[in-house]
Amino acid sequence: MRHSIPILEICTLSGMRNSDIVVERFSSYLKRHKNIHSSHRHNFYHMVFFTKGSGFHSIDFNKFKIQPFQIYFMIPGQVHSWNFDGDVDGYVVNFTAEFFQSFLLRTDYLESFSFFNGIAEDGVINLNENLEAPVQDLFEDLITESSVDNSLQKDIMKVILLRLFLLLKQQNLKKDIFQQPSYTLLRNFQKLIEKHYTELRLPKEYADLLFVTPNHLNALCKTVTGLQAGELIRNRILLEAKRLLVNQDMSITEISNVLNFNDNSYFTKFFKKQVGITPEEFRRNVVDRSHN
Structure with missing residues (x-):
């Protein structure tokens, strides 16, 4: 069957055949991939943290206004597109469905986070002011660790990501139906x-x-x-x-x-x-x- 829209693979975006995680500053990511503003899907988990910029992004035909200190999550198969107004920056993280499976005994652990449930509205989070600096620090840690080449690199990146996910889950704990x-x-x-x-x-x-x-x-x-x-x-x-x-x-x-x-x-x-x-x-x- 013909695909309804392009499906991007993580190896295509990373330029590496066996890559299972990509971490990059968002501005450089956009410069390297100039043709990904129109509607497309991914075969991997995708998250972007905006620190600068405005405009709109669409997830499964739901339109969201971009603002600094907003983070959005997408699971494999969701459709999205961007329409930026001026310069934007932040961080992007892409990782495969298998990235955490050999690390956690619970293979469905990511499903415990409401922002990974595939519902567009739940995947867009505006950070509380007290989380802005800690979350940005974690993304900076990911950037730093992504340039290190040793046997512990990926496990350290997994720990940083889990720390990030738990901080965001804690922000939404009172209203989180997943509890x-x-x-x-x-x-x-x-x-x-x-x-x-x-x-x-x-x-x-x-x-x-x-x-x-x-x-x-x-x-x-x-x-x-x-x-x-x-x-x-x-x-x-x-x-x-x-x-x-x-x-x-x-x-x-x-x-x-x-x-x-x-x-x-x-x-x-x-x-x-x-x-x-x-x-x-x-x-x-x-x-x-x-x-x-």
């Missing part, structure tokens, strides 16, 4: 959606896989996320539809087939009900924005 016991069930539901959203459309089908009642699943989703279980399923289908619509080479019929809709008209009706415009109008809007 609630019910989160495990919700996260398992989200994983199942990610795996089956083109085939399973009903909350009952997921409830059966989770060995809970549909009412219990729906109540959990409503309490924790504010959305019904069915809305979470539809939102994932809708997100993939938007990602696919970015590809001008794919027809609406092809996208409808990929998403397992019975026919093109049903897909169009579904999309317009959720977004308020047709897939064709959404595609035109994306093209118009990319040329402005």
Whole structure:
């Protein structure tokens, strides 16, 4: 199947075949990669800490205003683009999904951080004033350590990153739903959606896989996320539809087939009900924005 948008690989950005982490000052990163402002995906974890600049960045078609001491996180597969206003600077860190796996007994440890849950709004954090200096110091430590060539380099960088993640988690601890016991069930539901959203459309089908009642699943989703279980399923289908619509080479019929809709008209009706415009109008809007 044709990819909806370009997928960047970490080895391409680092220039090294076996690289599993890239740390760089953001201004030099942009100078080396002049063509990555338009929509693209990564096959790695991606984080940027802004210390200077303004403009906007888009994550999964959600638009965020850039400001100093803002940090954003993305997981593999998410779509994003940049539209900077003037000079920007800060730090960028890219690392593979395997980077922490040989270091931590819990291979799903990164999933305990809400900013790595794949929800665009949760991946953008404006630092509290008391964290601005400590966080910047940690990024400087990463820059320093990235230039050191010894057997402990990567483990030290992992420790620095974990320190950074825990500081940010501590900032959001009071409102972090990921601390609630019910989160495990919700996260398992989200994983199942990610795996089956083109085939399973009903909350009952997921409830059966989770060995809970549909009412219990729906109540959990409503309490924790504010959305019904069915809305979470539809939102994932809708997100993939938007990602696919970015590809001008794919027809609406092809996208409808990929998403397992019975026919093109049903897909169009579904999309317009959720977004308020047709897939064709959404595609035109994306093209118009990319040329402005």
